Amino acid sequence: MAGTQAVRAGRRSLDIHRPDKVLFPADGNAKEYTKGDLVAYYRAVAPSMLPHLRGRPLMLERHPDGIDGPRFMQKNVPEHYPDWIKRVEVAKEGGTVTHLVCDDTATLVYLADQACLTPHRWLSRADRPHRPDRLVFDLDPSTGDDFAAVRQAALLLRELLDELRLPSAPMTTGSRGLHLVVPLDGQQDFDAVRAFAKDVADHLAEAHPDRLTTAARKKDRGERLYLDVQRNGYAQTAVAPYAVRALPGAPVAVPVSWDQLDDPDLDARRWTMADAVDQAGTNPWAGLASRGRSLTPAGRRLDALRG
Template structure:
């Protein structure tokens, strides 16, 4: 139902108003398709059953583009008082005070955030009950400037093989931007410092075996043409893009979970899926049976110590 520039969308027991649904958020051109706010809402409504399990109970940071991807961008951590009371919030400690983050636990909240032109949802790696204990570990693989996706694919295979050797389950996701995320479910018994230190040691071990191709150097000028293994997202109050979230890029690409077997697809790149076809990929359930297997890092740490260069 629509009128006066407002469309109403039913989501469970709630009705969400979508203002200016015909507003273009992703302009077309240069081979990219045009998408409106209404298209964004329709996508998030369709993908909600697959996306919400990765959002529930997690503080969010919103990447908002009120005038579309060609307009100003701002990052929003606080949930303002103007948000409906039925949207969950969590107050978390930060240096010098607290931040009240929104939490997306249902489809209505997801659609409300889409109406706010929150194109991309960045989630914490921990949940509201234990915000200091992550249950996800993320490796961010981005190619060097000018590098191609083949290097990302190769680094993902190498990292996956090492994680297998450490007996840690892992899954893959295109970021919708430039690279891939390799995600490891952990059991939530370790604090952020422990998890990030472990991730760094895994990355350093991989770099030691392939120093000409991989690096953990944080400064771009020190990386050369090597692929960067980024573990900095594994810190308190850091975020990673949520599975199935839309990125603020031409054509509305989506951060999309994939199966390890899809890494061999010659057509794979970071923006392979968009809001036009990401739901179809989601229905294949590529992470099935993995994300509920959060592991303790102690046994993996002992295996890693035996592999690390002295």
């Protein structure tokens, strides 16, 4: 297995190395996908995916030998990456990290050639790293693949967020559950955003103690669904919309509409590389990016609800 394939990505032409290399082996009913398939997918989905990546530091989940081989979680940009790829240096405890920023199709295709299956994005932008413009609630089933419980929790959370006058949008994670994303105006720091998210989760869990919990330890949760807000922290990441997951069949994290969430056949791995581009074309989050809200009035409304 050798050779290269020239691929046009925007204004650049890139050489894809070993495009026939299998990254996702066939497994039962799961289809086989090669590196060439991964490149073609990210090239096709780029117009829908890039608005969710631009300007954000990324952590890269790489699987050079496919999903059955070692996994590398890459933060620092290697020196051999092309100089046209954008970088940003951000503070970390005891120093700095130089993250990659994906602003164009060529960068996305280059990452696919590096066997980056899954880009994970920051919830803040490189120019304001301490001020998130996204809040994420992470909803996974307590046991197995009970997606009905995830759907129910998402609807309860949406109802509460509507009361707080905060827009929200669901996304299948391509793994087991959903992310519920709230666009913010970027005026508050991570500590304030996470504290607000924790207050929302606590209020909802108190209202539905048999279904939901905010208990951090698994042994304290029982069969209740955990309302996880821990991604809302500095340098924490969340899987990017339209990112491929390192699982058999190449499932994809896909934004969905609230109407689609009502579909009883929906689950976290509903879309794969084979059909996620079609879903992206429906633009299920239309208008969400322009609706970032302040948490200050929402916090006052939550205080009033909690009495």
